[in-house]
Amino acid sequence: MVKKQHSIRPVAPSELRFLAEERLQHHQLTTPDQSTSQDAMMRMVHELEVYQVELEMLNEDLMQSRDELVISRSKMAESLERYTELYDFAPVGYLTLAPDGRILEANLMASSILGVVRTQLRDNNVQNFFIPQSLSLFKTMLDAVFIRKERGSCEVMLMVPDPQHPQDHHDPSAHTVRLDAAVNDNGQQCRVILSDITEQKQTETKLHRLTRALQATNYCNQALIHTTNEMELLQKICSIMVEVGGYRMAWVGYAGQGESKNVRIVAQAGFDEGYIKSASVADSSLGQGPTGTAICSGEPCIIRDIHKEPKFKPMLSQALERGYASVQSIPLKTDNTVFGAITIYSALSNAFDTEETKLLTALADNLAYGITTLRNRENREQAEIALLKSERNFRSITEQMADQVIVTDSIGTLTYVSPVVEKLFGYLPCEVIGHPFTDYMAEEKIPEALPVFISSLQQKTEKQIFEVKLKRKNSSLFDAEIHLQYYQDQDISGMIGLIRDISDRKKQERIRQKYEQAILKSKERYEAAIDAAQLGTWDWNVQTGEVILNKRWFEIVGYTREELAPVSIQTWRDLSHSDDFKASAAIAEQHFNGEIEHYKCECRMKHKNGHWVWVLDRGKLLARTPDGKPLRMLGTHSDITDRKLAIDQLKILSAAVEQSPAVVVITDAQGTIAYVNPMFTELTGYSAEEVKGKNPQILQSGLTP
Structure with a gap:
């Protein structure tokens, strides 16, 4: 009998009977025909045969079901093994937790993430592996899963094994994991997926820092464009670094001068509380800090972990109190000269990586350029203001001056004349501008003046002064003194001149010459009279002691001028008789005090040959100092030696007559x-x-x- 494969599914009795009859009918078709028996017998046989077929079919189905069950069990075992492998070696951690957070099951990755072998994880509360700051997040997630029957998730940080730096729990370099949880059907357990997102968080943090640094750079660039005051710009930059860049503190210092070289704080923002007050560039403990190092070396100074930097030790406690973890100082340069630095403090360790440093260095370079630009702009504005003021002053002065001011180009054409031209020449300024300067000279003087002008231009002479006759609009001539000076302004050159009407001066000079001639003649007569009278003259500066003596004065005492040089009041004292000099000084004092109108004294002076010469010393005070002290005194010496001898003889004769x-x-x-x-x-x-x-x-x- 051909066996027909049947499904392993259960067969209904009616269906089974139908199938048995179908199989029996097929069997009868293949069996030789026999004599028909009694009907009852036949029905019974038929029934028996049907039952037999049914049993055979049931047996076949049972055998097939057994085989399929064996295969299914084998496949289930294989699936279970694969599931176990997938569970244990999954790239994420799996935990089964009780409502109180106890660990019921854990795979190998969960064991690796938590840093404990799997056998020790069971019945250990998972909260023991989290930092205290993360416990509230975890409890909130458990409440959502077990109480509200919702899916829950949270991000927690694991305990750092190194106990020396507990503050590093805030550091994204520590392990950070994400928990995704869902309750089981029984409601007494929850499945948790542990994902180590440390690298992701580090990348996110780095990207966040770079984004904020880039955003701060953009804001700073905007400030560079729109700010016109240097100090305001520096304060804006520091504020942007703190408020936009997210840094703990930022400040800008300029390098001072002198031996101490103290850094001058010019701008600051963020959490400081006096930290930067005593910063210095000098080679002291503070001078070894980041700001001093950056200014002295001209290169950025980066301290990514202040705990590990020996140079930071003097400032470590103050920095920790203010929440600083890393610092970077970048020099500010102009023309390769460091004039200051911008120093930035971060609350995160290992900040200021290569990309961030590039951004901040570019910011510092832009800031230095902006400062230089502002200074140049300020200098330029001041120069322009000074120029405008100078021009106004120049025009104001030239317009009020009695002298004529002119400006010519390089070929002598007038480009500017002051308004006094109308009074001096009779022309309006517009009538002379654009005309050659020589048009207003006396024709006979042009050959003399033109070479002076040309040589001044060619040799760029600073100053030339000459006199010339100039011609007015009415053709009259007048004497003028011209001061010329070469000038050059970029590509423009020419001469600036001052014309002074010296007609009155010339007239006075002529008068003075006459007087001088008269005085000269008078002086000659005076000198002749002095010479004839054989008088020595003296001119005494009472305050300095300087004395001017004529030739006769020296002759009276037998010396030449050269023998007594240099002469002073001391020379007079040395030659005078001590008794007579005292009397002379007393008389002079009376004259200085106004007690007597003239000074007059007879005194003895030592002759070169050793004998005493009698002189009659006369003089008068001619000038006093502003405070009334005697200043200049003139006088004469006359030799009365012969007269004194005659008097002595007369006295002798008189005594003889009397007796x-x-x-x-x-x-x-x-x-x-x-x-x-x-x-x-x-x-x-x-x-x-x-x-x-x-x-x-x-x-x-x-x-x-």
Whole structure:
């Protein structure tokens, strides 16, 4: 009998009977025909055969079901093995948690992520592996899963094994995992997927830093464009770095001058509290900091972890108090000269990687360029203001000056004349501008003046002064003094001139020449008189002691000018008799005080040959200082030695006459008695007073006293 394959599914009795009859009918068609038996027998046989077929079919189905069950069990075992492998070696961690967070099951990746072997994870609470700051997030997720029967997720940070830096829990370099959880059907467990997203978070953090740094750079560039004040720009940059860039603190310092080289803080923003107050570039402990290093070296100074930097040790405690973890200082340069630095502090360790440093360095370069541009702009504006002021002053001065101001180009054409041209020449400014300067010179003077002008242009002479006759609009001539000076402004060159009407001066010069000639003649007569009178002259500066003496003065004492040079009041003192000099000084003091009108003194001076010479010293104070002190005194010396000798002789003769035993009577030219000696009085009885001025004939009159 041919076996027909049947499905393993259950067969209904009616269907089974139908199938059995179908198989029996097929069997009868293949069996030889026999004599028909009784109907009952036949029905019974038929029924038996049907039952037999049914049993065979059931047996076949059972055998087939057994085989299929074996195969299914084998496949299920294989699937279970594959599932176990997939569970254990999955790239993410799987945990089964109880409502209180106890670990019921964990795969190998979960064990690796948590850093504990799988056998030790069971019944260990997963919260023991999270930092305290993440526990609230985890509990919120459990509530959502077990209480509200919702899917939950959260991101937590795992405990860092190194106990020396517990603050690094805030550092994205620590392991960060994502938990995705769903409750089981029984509601007493939840399946959790652990995904290590540390690299992702680091990348996100890096991208976030770069994005904020780039955004801060863009804001700073906008500030560079729109800010016109240097200090305002620096403050904006620091504020942008903190508010937009997300940095803890930023400040700009300019390098100071002098031995201390202290950094001058010009702008600051963020959390500081006096941290940067004492920064210095000098070689001290503070000078070894990032700002000082950047300024001294001219290169960026980066400290990505202040805990590990020895140079940062003096400032470490202050930095930690203010939440600093890393710092970068970038020099500000102009023409390869460092004039300051911008220093940026971050609350994150390992900040300021290559890409971020490139952005911040570009920002510092742009800032330095912006500062230089602002300074140049300010200098240019100041120069323009000064130029405008100078032009206004120039025009104001030239318009108020009595002298004529002119400007010519390189060929002598007038390009500017001051308004005084109308008064001086009779022309309006517009009538002379554009005309050659030589048009207003006397024709006979042009050949003399033109070479001066040309040589000044060719040799770029700073100053030329010459006199020339100029011609007015009415053709009259006047004397003028011209001051010319070469000028060049970029590609334009020419001459700037000042024309001064010296007609009055020339007239005065002519008058002065006459007076000078008269004075010269008077001086010659004076000198001749002095020479004839054999007088020595002296000119004494009372305050300085300087003395000017003529030749006769030296001759009186027997010296030449050269022998006594240099001469001063001390020379006078050295040659004078000490007693006489004291008397002379006393008389001079009386004259200085106004007690006597003239100074006059007879004194002795030592002659070169050793004898004393008598001089009559006369003088008068001519000038005083503003505060009334004597300044200049003029005087003369006359040699009275002969007179003094004659007086001495006369005294001797007078003494002889006075003591003579003879009567001596002296009369004047008219014959009247001028002198009688004592013997006359004794013999005649007349006193000297009685006979003086009387005729000697009184002695013959017979009259007696």
